[in-house]
Amino acid sequence: MNMLKPTQKDAYSMILDAIDIGVYKPGDRLVESELADRFGVSRTPIREALQRLETQSLLARDGRSLIVASLDHNQLAELYVVRSELEGLAARLAARHAAPEEVRVLREMVSEDRALLGNPQALSRANRRFHKQIHLASHNRYLVQQLDLVHRSMALLATTSLAVDGRGELALQEHEAIVTAIEAGDGEAAHLALRDHISIAFQTRLKSDAASAQAAE
Structure with a gap:
């Protein structure tokens, strides 16, 4: 053969x-x-x-x-700006186009991911699956392609913001709000919920990086 x-x-x-x-x-x-x-x-x-x-x-x-490769501060900021806009758009489109089955999968993901709290690496992998599911639920192949490129660059981050104390629980609460907005068909609320989620993750990462830099001095 x-x-x-x-x-x-x-x-x-x-x-x-x-x-x-x-x-x-x-x-x-x-x-x-x-x-x-x-x-x-x-x-x-x-x-x-x-x-x-x-x-x-x-x-x-x-x-x-x-x-x-690794990302410097400016590259990180640029990446999060693009990610925030594209992810927000994906959530908006998902609120319009997601099938009921896709929404149920998203809700099940949030529920199941609670078992991963305390395991940042596993939660990070689950987080990527959750966001990918929203991308697919947008039903826009060109947006999915662009988000794949963005998330490919996210792999260049050596750590996950989900490792910060308390961030995992808050992230899941934010995921819950995103799914609720998508399920309600409220594109604007879904857009804002996901953008806020990305913004908080970015702030968390910046604070964590600043603390690490100070500790190294």
């Missing part, structure tokens, strides 16, 4: 997923031979995938090496 050879897309997706789930963190060096061994592909598709990721600014040069 003939097996399909791994493609550039396969290698690209595997490396991207590894960055997204934290296998490789900002500053980590990516070596072709090691990646080829890890993913069981030849070095050629790995090399092409790394070039693509570098072009997308997900990888950066450190001398002759490629490392997972």
Whole structure:
């Protein structure tokens, strides 16, 4: 039986997923031979995938090496501005177009995610699933594509704001408000609820980063 050879897309997706789930963190060096061994592909598709990721600014040069990129303060602020606008639009459209089944899935996610409080990494993964579900519920493929790019860049953040004490519980309350607005078909309320949610997450991250910088002095 003939097996399909791994493609550039396969290698690209595997490396991207590894960055997204934290296998490789900002500053980590990516070596072709090691990646080829890890993913069981030849070095050629790995090399092409790394070039693509570098072009997308997900990888950066450190001398002759490629490392997972990190975001400075200005890049972080720019990312959150774009994320806030696009996520708010997704919530607005979801309030108009989401099927009842999609709303029920969102509500079930909020309920089930309460079991993850106290586990920031698991809650962060669940948070990504929740937001992705809202993106899909917008029923706008072009918006979903743009949000995928934004969330790809979010993988360059070494920590999650959900690790801050009390943030997990508050985030789930905010998720509940977003779902309630979507379920009511209130696009404006859904838009505002999601934008506020992103704004609070950004503020939480800024305070956490400031505290970490002060502690390091």
